[in-house]
């Protein structure tokens with residue numbers, strides 16, 4: 001019987017091109033205590049229950065959605081994925097067993113994660129193809145950040161599923177309409193921020 005804890009998910013978007021190679025399903029987990037200067041997802045910091053899911057059944061749902069929508073993999077972001085490493089380790093193992101790729105963002109440094117002796121962290125890392133690690137720094141002047149080109153972040157290929165030839169720009173920012181909400185993801189510049197603020201002023205759910 002699977003006794004792993006529930007995974008606390010803030011949101012899921014299907015069909016993103018701005019959060020890793022190709023077309024992906026992006027999962028934002030809820031909760032992060034790292035407190036980066038200028039955190040771009042402050043609403044995802046509190047460890048409060050949002051959508052609580054069993055990692056194994058959630059993985060089965062995500063695999064089906066990936067097949068139905070021709071996505072090549074899953075991207076884990078947040079919030080801080082490694083603060084839910086036990087549940088995400090189970091989830092990512094099942095995703096990899098289904099031949100989908102896994103990209104994972106983290107606010108921890110790559111060296112901290114790769115040197116961790118925590119078995120749950122090790123399990124999660126074993127099932128990640130690309131790790132994008134390091135805290136966000138608001139004051140760094142770098143206007144054209146992308147998921148693979150960000151001076152704050154280390155890009156680490158942990159498997160041979162991808163290599164540097166797979167790292168290219170699809171879109172660095174997306175606006176995805178989901179139901180009545182507009183979701184922003186990727187790296188938002190000044191113009192995008194103004195558009196985002198317009199939506200925020202209308203109580204739209206944003207990420």
Ligand code: SF4
Nearest residue numbers: 032035036039079107
């Ligand atoms: S790791 Fe991400 S969610 Fe956590 S504080 Fe930094 S930017 Fe915010």
